[in-house]
Amino acid sequence: MKLTDVEQGMLDGAEGAAVQKAMDLLIRYGEALGAERLVETNNVCGTFVAAGPMIREFASKGNDAIFSEFNLDSTEHVAMPPVKAYTCHLIMGIDSEHPEMRQVSEDAARVQTEGEKFFGAKGINMLSTCTPYQVGNVPVMGEHCAWMESSAVIYCNSVLGARTNTEGRESTGAASITGRIPYFGLHIPENRHATHLVDVRVSVDDMMDWGLLGYAIGEMVEEDIPVFRGLESQPSLIKLKHFGAAAASSGGVEMYHMPSVTPETRSEEGALGGSAPRASWIYGPQERRAAYEKLNSTASSADVDFIMLGCPHNSIEQVWQVARLLEGRRISPNTSLWVFTPRALKEVADRSGYTDVIKAAGGHVLSDTCPAISRIMPKGTRVVATDSAKQAHYLPAITGVQAWFGSVADCVEAAVAGRWTGGLR
Amino acid sequence: MKLTDVEQGMLDGAEGAAVQKAMDLLIRYGEALGAERLVETNNVCGTFVAAGPMIREFASKGNDAIFSEFNLDSTEHVAMPPVKAYTCHLIMGIDSEHPEMRQVSEDAARVQTEGEKFFGAKGINMLSTCTPYQVGNVPVMGEHCAWMESSAVIYCNSVLGARTNTEGRESTGAASITGRIPYFGLHIPENRHATHLVDVRVSVDDMMDWGLLGYAIGEMVEEDIPVFRGLESQPSLIKLKHFGAAAASSGGVEMYHMPSVTPETRSEEGALGGSAPRASWIYGPQERRAAYEKLNSTASSADVDFIMLGCPHNSIEQVWQVARLLEGRRISPNTSLWVFTPRALKEVADRSGYTDVIKAAGGHVLSDTCPAISRIMPKGTRVVATDSAKQAHYLPAITGVQAWFGSVADCVEAAVAGRWTGGLR
Amino acid sequence: MIVLHGRKVVGGVSEGEALVTRETISGWGGIDPRTGKVVETRHELCGVSFKDKILVFPGAKGSSGWSQYFHLARLAGTAPKAILYNRTTTKVALGAVVMRVPALTDFDRDPLSIIEDGDWVRVDADRGIVEITKKSS
């Protein structure tokens, strides 16, 4: 790889041991990718605070050791310097302020709080969410970023027009203290064109339908880049958030084009870069039903005992909707309802009175993490219902539960009745 | 104006008195504009909670009365229904949690807290900031919005490609319970083309320079729409936020085009809609210096007693920068430093440890409002220094102080030394 | 007597002494609703009140608080008798509506080049007519 003088200096240790280790990793990584050079970035979203049992075992060695091993892939433990790039920590291991989650592991809560202090002092912003764009990190078109979290990567590339690959814990760690990431993949304009065409033959308007479309496309397109034809309704942040998270879990989609909505190009031809699509697919009633069936494939019993709302984390608009649906009603005694929103937006929910409404109905508003990441759910959970295609995809694999997928209204009815009555309308 | 059946029904009172009053206002307003019809909106950002002495005098009549008079322009007081559209409250009158601000007027704090409860129960999200896009309200391209706050309007149209005019307290009130706003101005594609060309002949890279460019352009372009040529560096959210706020205060700019960054078009010709610009301006060293001189025109004494950082409200990246600049230093005893960030992001600042670092240096982190809106500054303030072109433009006019404008580093040096040593480099 | 024709913004008939400015007017940070005075430091009308005047001006500028400040002027009884402006923006149109005074725009001739301070102006917004009696005559 070709290095600039500054980069060569960093590799030679001119800015200390940690920066040297970071450059070593970035070069090994760049060569593994076949990248020609590095590119500057001032927008890194990664995971630094120790989470999960295996990494926490390292906690006794201190956060410098955790940073060296898991954020620099350096067996030699070096002291972490303040970060150079604007860096944010994404999802946390647990919601350290929610009683039910804390008692699962006091130790996890302690390690997390200590980690927040340590990495915060290095300049890492504790956004504590999988949705940085909902908590003020909204890169603009053309900005080179180094982001983890597949649902955030697809949003960053497609809806914001900024540029990032799906980075990892190690590459984002190295980027935070060097301000560099390999110039590869979606950083390069030629790689951002659409490769496949999806012809939408059904109306896609509500939140559930945007999730079904995403889930179906992920399987068709895998890592390639689709451009859509036939989408009539105007989507908003929360609909594209749900769509992207679904497409990034059933496949590895990191970018898509919807010419009237995504900023990169104004036309199908422009999205395709003037060439023909490698393949075209139709998304019609059968594909929609197939996606619905797959998302509900693990569910058999209608006796729902846990409702999970908010994957990716809910916006304040979604928390308002849940509060409206629950106002004046009671959740069935043998059912729990957890709504997830970033801690920063929980502050807005508290202040607007939504948290009290949801609590009065017997529900809980949580932040920082989610059941799939923390593996924490109400004790004895067997059958889950969720409004999120991604959570319905991962929760059964990770925790062995059954999962129903439907609209937020279906989920709230199930919470109140204790029984699932959702369906594909 | 041509109304749909639903709109005619609302006007005829089918959805109650308040909705009827709202439609009455929207039609009077639409006819005043010469608009042909209304357009649906599900994204309203306005001001509902009573603030400012004159409106607070109404508080004794209750929040339904405040909503009727100031959000519907209805002399007849009607009961406010829950909102129909996703609606956010922008800036508050005071920071009700900051001691120095509360003791200015306990009454103001009480009216505000009661208003938050009342309007929150109607479904109005208390974002409590002039920067909705930094607290999760990030409309996507093509979305019809009804936003107040000139710095947010220019960001929404230009950087996000969504569509809004500069709405008012009354029009946003009516939009919140009808989901309608006049189809006029920037809602109409033909009106979003650039009308003027700005040829930038100096490098524009740091935050201060983006503010100077905005301030200079506002005076040249007033309400028209500029397209920029010659901008080389890649801006980020905070730079375009500062630029837009400056352009919207020295003039009435509501939209601009920077083809490589703003999503609406990819080229200068596309931005101009194929026609020639009505006029072209050069932004060179003289224009840059002229903007700097105007922004500092009220300042004479170098004895700075108040530093205001964060107009529009700081992102978490900016709060991190202030903490880094203040770490291990002390603010001069006869100087105060207030940093403004949205309450939701203050939560992230607290959690990352920045609030403690700033407090240790003698500074304060505030939210919800700002000196220009609240007219509250440390007692006896005569000479202010700020990193924000908009605050430097308005604060002298509103409070009679002198104001220096410079970089955040200049401002922190002034806070520590108690003397202004900034300048145009 | 000079007659201008314009488009109705807000109906009604009113007459009074003209107050003319070639500078756009700001609401928040630009006027004091309690007195009806312009307070923007560098404005040519700084310190002058538009109460009961026929206000003739190019249009609005500044923040989205424009309509609210002129709304407050109505409630404080300091609003102008009528307003004539050239450039329509949502700020000035909404302000005119909530001030509830006769208002006209889109004139056949520029009122700023015809009307002067102190002229007597009769505004019939329903019929879109402005009748100007020059101060001197």
Added chain:
Amino acid sequence: MIVLHGRKVVGGVSEGEALVTRETISGWGGIDPRTGKVVETRHELCGVSFKDKILVFPGAKGSSGWSQYFHLARLAGTAPKAILYNRTTTKVALGAVVMRVPALTDFDRDPLSIIEDGDWVRVDADRGIVEITKKSS
């Protein structure tokens, strides 16, 4: 003995028994680093461990936790001896780098159509060579 040529991703030489799958592999929610087993319910290798195997697969899928999970596998001593994959993504490349095992990609012929479970495979990633001794012969 069959020879394939590919591009070096991570250097080094290693040999062992092949474990082959035609399905992309997920890290987070896809493998258990303590045992090296694939745990994705609908995966053809569900329950099988790649510990000390020469893992041959199309590429990575799923979340950005990919590299971290294979990093943990190295630390737990359950990583494969070497990996051969077809499709380069940042996930699989970073995973290969932090696993620190010989890795090759971009082959002259598709290894998935040649190598079968149990074949003995020698990987010389420095010279980009894969030597396959079929189980049966």
